[in-house]
Amino acid sequence: VVLVLEGDLGLAVGAEEVDLLRVTDRGELARQLAAIRHSKKVDFLRPDGKTQVTLEYENDVPVRIDAVVVSTQHNEAVKYKQLKEAIMELVVLKTLPKKLLDKNTKFHINPTGRFVIGGPMGDCGLTGRKIIVDTYGGMGRHGGGAFSGKDPSKVDRSACYYARYVAKNIVAAGLAKRCEVQVAYAIGVAKPVGVRVTTFGTGKVPDEVLEKYVAANFDMRPKPLIDELDLLRPIYRQTAAYGHFGRKEFPWENTARAAKLADDLLGGKSIGTKTNGVHTNGKPALALSSKAVPAKGKKVVVADKSSNKKKGSKSKNAFAASN
Numbered sequence: 052v053v054l055v056l057e058g059d060l061g062l063a064v065g066a067e068e069v070d071l072l073r074v075t076d077r078g079e080l081a082r083q084l085a086a087i088r089h090s091k092k093v094d095f096l097r098p099d100g101k102t103q104v105t106l107e108y109e110n111d112v113p114v115r116i117d118a119v120v121v122s123t124q125h126n127e128a129v130k131y132k133q134l135k136e137a138i139m140e141l142v143v144l145k146t147l148p149k150k151l152l153d154k155n156t157k158f159h160i161n162p163t164g165r166f167v168i169g170g171p172m173g174d175c176g177l178t179g180r181k182i183i184v185d186t187y188g189g190m191g192r193h194g195g196g197a198f199s200g201k202d203p204s205k206v207d208r209s210a211c212y213y214a215r216y217v218a219k220n221i222v223a224a225g226l227a228k229r230c231e232v233q234v235a236y237a238i239g240v241a242k243p244v245g246v247r248v249t250t251f252g253t254g255k256v257p258d259e260v261l262e263k264y265v266a267a268n269f270d271m272r273p274k275p276l277i278d279e280l281d282l283l284r285p286i287y288r289q290t291a292a293y294g295h296f297g298r299k300e301f302p303w304e305n306t307a308r309a310a311k312l313a314d315d316l317l318g319g320k321s322i323g324t325k326t327n328g329v330h331t332n333g334k335p336a337l338a339l340s341s342k343a344v345p346a347k348g349k350k351v352v353v354a355d356k357s358s359n360k361k362k363g364s365k366s367k368n369a370f371a372a373s374n
Contacts, residue, residue: 065214078293099169124169
């Protein structure tokens with residue numbers, strides 16, 4: 052029997068949201084920038100580059116793009132005007148949804164000027180990479196641990212993948228439009244010491260019910276979650292660019308458990324036995340009976356206590372990607 056203990060304390064966060072703007076979680080601008088360089092449509096682009104998109108939200112829904120930043124390495128010969136026109140035409144306008152662009156959208160193409168020297172020669176110190184770029188941009192919370200350079204036994208990485216997996220299945224099951232899963236670990240303890248599920252007022256069942264269901268049915272100990280997602284495979288080189296989430300090739304993006312989630316929680320069935328022994332809301336997470344799920348025909352009212360925003364409130368969040 053192999054028992055994998057957690058090697059450090061940590062907080063893992065995973066999220067999923069219906070209708071999340073594709074450009075934010077898939078690094079589409081950075082991907083298009085690389086594609087144009089590889090296609091040889093222009094001959095002056097070089098490998099180093101980064102992108103950022105700032106979105107304006109109303110009631111947590113993106114309504115417009117406020118600003119776009121594209122910085123790309125280039126050769127010495129190209130003129131700035133030629134570079135800017137090419138990036139706007141072949142990258143920005145080819146990628147971003149036109150309905151979110153308006154006359155007030157700001158475009159910053161190589162705003163610091165020339166960018167000839169790039170890569171390690173121009174900017175060293177990549178330990179940990181950019182943790183927000185790798186995950187959810189400014190819209191989502193982060194536990195603080197970097198992914199790159201860590202094997203799956205480190206929950207900084209693997210538990211964030213699994214939390215994403217849980218959140219995706221909750222949304223895919225139709226239980227919420229938006230979901231965040233937080234998992235906390237103690238050093239040397241395989242079982243998580245806390246699990247929290249938040250649906251930001253979009254859930255069809257109370258967050259507490261989801262929380263207890265997740266703790267009872269998703270095994271978040273390091274070895275079981277590694278086994279379930281088959282994480283001991285050479286798949287991580289692909290994560291070095293364009294972010295870790297929103298990409299179908301990765302196992303944490305599959306929603307194979309959504310149907311059972313929907314059946315259990317929307318069909319009023321018994322939920323099963325505990326697997327984690329996790330404490331939620333200060334109490335051990337036990338199996339729920341069907342009494343915890345509202346009977347058919349009864350309405351569930353879920354108040355969003357986490358937000359006191361007035362209707363029409365606006366906010367801005369930036370999403371970045373490195374090339």
